[in-house]
Structures are given as C-alpha cells and as structure tokens.
Amino acid sequence: MINFILMVNKQGQTRLAQYFQFLSVKERMTLEGELIRKCLSRNETQCSFLEHRGYKIIYRRYASLYFIIGMDLEEENEMAYLEFIHNLVETLDKYFENVCELDIMFNIEKAHYILEEMVMNGQIVETNKTQILAPIHVLDKAKDE
C-alpha cells in the first residue's frame, strides 16, 4: 500500500504531506528531510525509484517541486505509481489551470481533497479526473453559497 505522498521543493521545504499510516511530527520531518536529500542527490539519467527505510520510494520532479510516493516494499509496479504521480499532477493542473507551487500553497486544503479522492486506505481508488474533481467542485459551490 501507499504509505505517504509528499510534495517537497528543491530547498527541502515540504509543500504537502499526506500520510496513510501515522507518524509523529518529528518522524515526518526526519523522513522528509532524508528523502529530499536522496532525491536531490540523484541525476536525471538515474531511475526514479529507490529504497529507503523499508519503503519503496518513487519520485518525479516538476520544475522545482518533487512529488514523492512511499510504498510498502512488496508493491510491485513502480512504473504504474510513477504515472500515477503524473495523473495527480494533470488533475491538479486541470483544477488549478496551469498549476504551480504557489497554487498548492494557497489552496493546500484543495490539494489534499484531490488526493483524498484519488487514494483511500493507501490504495488507488480513482484515476478518472472527472470523477475526482466532481466532489471538489461541489465544495467550491458550497463555499459560494
């Protein structure tokens, strides 16, 4: 299962973190720090997968933002998760229109909602963008009322 999904920028600042198994604030900080250092130490030609602290890590970089997924070691299809990251980014892009780091910062709760629609209980439940965004649009309307 997916244990966590992170968005961390090149400076090592976390922009979004969702954990599917509880870790204390301290543990999260250490883990995130180590992970971004590891990701930064790898170059473009190296593959996007690694192992860290008993997690299988899959990461993908968009401009200065790293999307990082941590999963159980026995999860088998790394490429599927790498593309899942891309699907997530496309969904964010569809919602925010030309998404950038600041969008996520100013609308952090929305980004969380989108993730919540896509992943439940550490498993991918929805990859259809229309379905993912439908409940989010409902929330936007509710706010306007």
Next chain:
Amino acid sequence: MSSGSHLSKELHDLIKSIGETRSKQEEDKIIIKEVQQLKTKLNEKNMPPKKVKEMLIRAIYIEMLGHDASFVHINAIHLTQSKNLALKRLGYLCCSLFLDNDSELLILLVATLQKDLASTNVHVVVNALTAVGKLISKTFVNALTEPVLKLLTHNTDIVRKKALMVMQIIRQLNQDCITEQDYDDRIRRGIQDKEPSVMGAAFNLYHEELKKGAVNKYKPLTGTFVSMLKQIIEHKLHKDYDYHRFPAPWLQIKLLQILTLLGANDLKVSEQIYEVLGSTLRRADDTTINIGYAVTYQCVKCISGIYPQQSLLEQAANSVSRFLKSDNNNLKYLGINALTQIVSISQKYVLEHQMTIVDCLESNDDTLKKETLELLFKMTNEQNCEVIIQKLIHFLKTSSDSNFKKDLFVKISLLNEKHAPTQEWFIKTANTLFEFGSEFIDNDVRNNFFKLLIDNFNDIGTEFGVFITEIYSDLLKNDLQDNILKIVCWVIGEIGSQIYDQDPNKLNELTQLVIMKLDSQLESETTISWILTCLAKLQSARAFQMFDQTRAIFQKYMQSKHLDCQQRAIDFFTLAKFNAALKGSQFITVDPKMSFLDAYVQQERLRGAQPYNPSLQVKAAALGSAAEAPSLNFGPYSDNKYGGVKTGTFGTEENKITNQNSSAPTIAGPWDDTGYNQKQPPAPKPVIATPMAIGSTTGMGSNGSGQTTTKTTMQSMGSGQMGVNANQTQNNYIPPVKPLPQKEDPNLKEKQKLANQLFAPISQTQQQPQQTQKKGITAMTAQKPMNANPNPNANQTQTLQQKPPAQVLNLLEIDDPLPTKQPNIVVPQVYVQQPQIITQKSVVPSQQQPQQQQPLQQQWSQSSPVQAQPIPQQQQQLRSYIPANINVDQYEQLWERNQNIKEVTLQSKIKSEQDFKRMIQTININVIEVIDQEIICAGANAENKSCILIYGCYNSNGSLDLKINSTDPKDAEYILAVIKRQFC
C-alpha cells in the same frame, strides 16, 4: 488562480513569506511567531467561520513544517459540526491530518460521523465517508459498521465506492464486524456494479483478500475478471477512464495482479487467462508511453507468475528485451526486475542480455545495481557461482549502505552454502565474508555455520577436520576481529581437540596460539569466555599436557569482573584438576553400553519387566506437556484434518521437555551462547565419570548410534550454560541407559519427525533468511552425482507435465463433463459414487487393513533415506497422472474412504512451498490446499483413474513427511520412487 486572492491578507502574507524563505531557520522563525499569534487568537470569542477556517489552514502549515499545533486540534473537531459543507470537510481534513488513530479526541467525532453518514445530503455523506476512511479505529469501529454497510446500496456511485473502501478497513480492524460470507457477497456486488469506478474500488478489496491467501475461494470468479479485462482493453469503458488514450491502465494493472494470484500453479485457471493476457500485452506493447510500459511490465509479471505457457513466455521475453535495450534507466529497472521474474521459470532468457546485465552492475545508479544483484542472486548455479559470489563480495567490500550490506551478507552466505564448488572454496569464501561483514555475524549466523561445519566433519571425517583446523589455526596468527575470533575459537576447541586428541605437539601448538589471543586487544569480555571455553575443550583431549598454563589462566580469570567469564573460569579450573588427575592414570576402557548390566536386565526381563523404550518417554513427555498447557496449542493443527500427524505448534515449554527426553537431533538442543556444542569426547568410565564428564565440557555419550542419552547430557552440560547451572549439572549426572540393539531404532524416525514438527516453526522464525541452510556443503557433495546421472524416467515425467489441458480430470465437480472414457457417471450422488468413478475398482475392503498395518515397522526402515531403495521392477514401467479438482471436504471424504496409506519421512530437497509445488507439478497432480507447511494434493492415475491423495508436510530443514493414500498401492510406490529419485 495562484494569486491567493481568496485568502485574508494575514494568511496570504504568511504563506507568501513561507514561500520566500530560503533556509530552514528562517522558516522556523516565522512559524514560531505564528504559533504564538495563533495561541492568543484562539481565545477570541465568536469568531466568524472564515476566520476559523484560516486558523486551521495555518495550523496545517505549522504541523507540516514540523511544529506542534496540538492546541488547535479541538477546534478542528468543532468545525466538523459546521453546517457549511466546505467548513465541515476542512474540519474532517484537519482531524485526519492532525490526529493519530489512537487519539482520545476521536471519540468526540463518533456522534458527528454517525449523524453525517445518515444524512440525506449526499455530499455530507461523501465527506463523512472520506473522513471515516482515515479516522476509524479499533475502539469505535463497531459504532460505524452498520451505517457504512447501509451505504453500500446507496444510489450514488461515489458513495458506494467510498463505502466499499471503508468496509475494507473495517474488516482489517475487526474481523467480527462483518462475517466472511457477508463480506464476500458485498464485494461481489461491488464488481458487478454498473459504475466502473465502484467496480475498480472493489478490485482493491479482492486483491487484498487474495494476497492474504484466500485464493481457492475466488477461483470461480476468474472468468468474470478475465471478461472485465477484455472489455477494458477493448475500450468499452467511458473515455474519461482513459489515460493518454490508454484505457483504464490502473484497472488493467489491478486485474492483472488479481489474475496472477488466481492462476499461480493452477493450469486450469491459467488457461482461462492466457488469451486475454496475450492481447493485453500486445496492446500495451504497441504504445510507447510510460503507462503502456507499466501495463507491459505487469503482463510479464503475470506471465511468469501463473502456470507457464511457452508462447506467452516468448512474448514476455521480447518485451523484456525492449526494456533492457532502452537507454532510460526506469525502463532498464523494469527490465531487470522482469527478467528476475522470468529467470525463475527459465534461465535461458538471461543469456541474450549478459552484457546489459554487466553494464547495469557497473552503473552509477545504486537502485539499478541493487536490482541487478537480486537478479544475479536468482540466477546463480554451480557453474557461475564463483563469479557471482566474487562480484557480490566486491559490493560488500565497497558499499557503505548498511541495509544493503546486510542483505548482501545474507545472500552471499546462502549462495555459498548452496553452490560452493569445493569445501576449501566454501571455507575461504565464508572467511572473507565474515571479514568484511563481521558486523552482521550474530548467533544465528554463527550457529548455522557451526552446524554446517560439524555436519561436514561428521560426514567426511578427519580429513575435513584437519583441513579446517589448519585454516583456522593459521588465521589465529593474524589480528582478528572479535566476531571472527569467536568462530576460530569454536573450531579449534570443537574440532581441533578431536582431531589431535592423541597428538600432544599439535595440541600444545594450538593451545599456545589460543592463549596468545588472550593478551591481544579484545572488544568485549564475552570473547574471553569463548577463548576460555576453547581452552577447556582442548584440555579435555587425551594428549593434553599444558595443564599448568591453562590452570593459571583459569585462575586469573576467576577474579574477572565479568560474571560469565568468572563462572566459566571457576568451572574449567575445577575440571582441569580432574582432567589432569585422569590423564595421570592409564587409559581407561569404557563400556558405554554397560554390558555388565546385561545379565541383570535379562533377569529382570524374565521376571516380566518392560523392555526399555525411549520413544515412549518422548511421547509421554509431549503428550503430558500438551495436556498441561493446552493454551499453547494454537491454530489449525489441532484437528487431524488431512490425515496428517498431529503437528502442534508448541511454545517453549514443550521444547524444553522434549529436549531433555529425546535423543532426536533437535536444533535447540546443543546450542548456547557460545555456539553449537556437539563434541563427543571419549567416554569415561562411569564410576569416576561425574567430574570427568563435565571436564570434557560437552558432556558424555558415545558415538554409537541410537544412544539415547547423548543429547540429554549435552543439553545439561553445554558449556554455555555452565555459568548458571554448573553446580546443578554436577549433581545431575545421568548414567547411560542400557543400549538399544545396534540395528536402527525404528522409533528414531518417529522421534525425528516429532522433533522436526515441534521445532520447525521455531527454527524457521529464527533462521528465516537462511531457509535453505541445511543443504549446505554437505549437499553439494551429495547432489552432484545425482545431477550427473541422467534419469530417463525423470525426463518422462517432464513430458507428462506438459499434457494437453483436456486431460485435466475433474473428479468431483458436477457441472464439468467427465472424459468419455467414464460413461458410468451418476450425477446426483456424487460423493457416494465417486470412488467408483475414479477407481474402477471397489474401495479397498476393510479386511485388507490389518495386512496393511502389519508391516508398519518395516515401512519405517524401508523408507529410511539412508538406504536408497532400488526401485522394484514393476515400478519401472511408467505411470502417468492427472490433476483432480476437488475441494478440501471432498478430499477428506476420499481420504477416509481409502485406507491404503503409505507413510514416510524423507530427507529431501523440498524446503519451501514452491519446492513442494514443483514436486507436485512433476507428478502432474494438483494442490488442494496449503496450510503453513502442510499441503494436500490430489490426482488420479491417467489410465485407470484410480485416486491418489497426498498429504505432505515439508520442513525448512529438508525433512519431508508424506502420506500417500492411493487406491492402488502401486501408485503410491511409484510416486514415492519418483519423489525419492528427483527430490531427495
């Protein structure tokens, strides 16, 4: 949208300033200030909702950036009660981000969640379900089960989808909330849902169940999954599910994972999958996008996971080639991993990619390198093992990642034990390995290694002993790490002292070398204990002369502050006195069988005394302890389900009892802190033996086979326990019992079996990473001639395996048409009719039973692995078998009906479920159920359809219990012969 104009200026500025920080310190400063501000603001009354909302968003930032905002948690809970949908969802989000599942605050949420789940507003329900999925915990799972299950039939798809996922968590948290039947029904309705998104969610639930092992239960659904996959690849789903014009890739992948588990080792299920798998792979292969590669990769995994099929394998190998030839490391990574999968079926596909693999090994990409090493590990055989181990050792030397090194260490030792070409090579490799991986040497590693050495020493004898003693005494001349020194001490003490028992010069030389080590820099006091133990063992040799020196040393360490050291020194010092005294006297001949008592025993026997039977004691002990502590007997072994022997998974209490009473070669027996103590020194004369026996440190007992006291004394006198119960053992001297007849003890097997069954679960957990352990270097001598000796019959059975699928006989399923050969099927009463259908002979009449049971004792000795039994003439003719598709109940019924049971315990190559299944495949029958190490299988003779049932219990140490229940006893004989030939 990135302007953030919807936010208040305060929050906007905060986020902006966080965004602009360039260092962690700067960020911390802002956040600490923010925490203080927030704390004061919280006290304001009647805050407008928008303000509350922003406060929580600020709290999200505070916690995300590593600070504590627990003072806001309660506000998050309050917000969940808001009437505004957006505020409510934010409240839930914050709860799930902030709160641990054990948090006491969660109790406050239960009522709100219950209310929201029952709401008539669909959006409220969706919010609540999302929250329940993240927040539910064991304490209140019961309170939410009912409302969630109700939502499974809601008329909005998103509600059904989420309810399914929540149901999965509920089941994980508490099995009692939903019965298995109910759960199955509900997920079945899930995959039948008209909305693909609900269906897709249900796949997750199936996959989870299958991973947990409930494979047989869902096999009938294979067809459903196959047709779903077919529809997906044919673009039957709405376009919205496409990703880069590729139809629902993640659903395809999930389905492929499900099908892999369903089809594993099952030809019949696999046959349903082949076609759709082929077309899925073709379509995925046609694309040149990442997601296509992901599906291709999953197809390859599926092809190598289910029952192999040649053309698909070729197709898979082609795809793998494309991956490997790519310049993109991600694809190479997939390629290497896929190749690792395929290699387990056929090694030939590796050949083409030799150079790529070598390149990957040299790659600057650590991840790729690791995966390649994994591949190397999988493809090691006798021929390439030297090269591969060298390569692995090179990485062990150079790597700095300790997890990786540990993994390498385990792998190298496994490969070394399995494939080392010569003993010399084995020992040298082991030493190099220990040198560079000394931090990974723990008791398990050491004990395994000692056991291998001792086994080989016992098998090969003096030559091997001299050889390793030489190597290790040479090592002593160098500076050694403590971990290695311990090993060296053990070898010298245990083996050296036996080899040079009569050679005073050599003994002196060894002793001096060991004593020198006491003066070197040692890392810990325990190493001294090892050295002292080694000296004590040496001084028990007959020709030992350096009593003055050793006594002085023991005397010195009697003052040691290290308790273990001190105790050992005191013990050994005492022993040294007796040993020296004994050496002074002439050699004493010892009669370990105590034949002087024969007359007495004879006399008593004539008077009607019971003959001594050690197995009775063992049984009594096992039974007695089982009765004493019934609570220790867990799980599925309790009922004698498959006609198998009772296999209790007993706790430690039983171990102790059987250890003390049994002579069976138990693993736990002779182990202690200082390793494996199996030395069997010359037996002393009983009368003065009390101190002498301890003097030899490993207790007494002769080399004679069938000697029942051997392990008993060793157990109580193992040097490692000296520290604690030396006094006790001195009083506990157990005189040797009357020897059994020299002939192999018929009960020995049974004891061995009992011990195996008792200790298997324990030894397995202790030595898990090295399951194939025992094969070791002993195996390599025994194995080779076997491989060299081509066996025509083996080839025959190989071809049988590839029988066309039409031959698969469905023994008991009503719906399936039986082969035309059997016209006399009467459908309604399947169970009653069965034996006739499959046997064509009547069920074995009950009079035959006593005949069968009579030669039971002979059977034991016949089946002994030691005496390779020539295969009787009539068995040489080939028999072929076909799988039988029956369920466990039917299996049991058939088992009861048939009484021709052939029961054996073999020392085999079967050490895992995989091995066992391979064996079963070779015979071409099929596996019905697997529970831990017990497997039941069924099949039928291809010609006369007589039924064959096999119950097997394998063990990681290679001991294999088999019960073959066949209508025709010759089938059992034949199968047994095949198994012995190919798998023992």
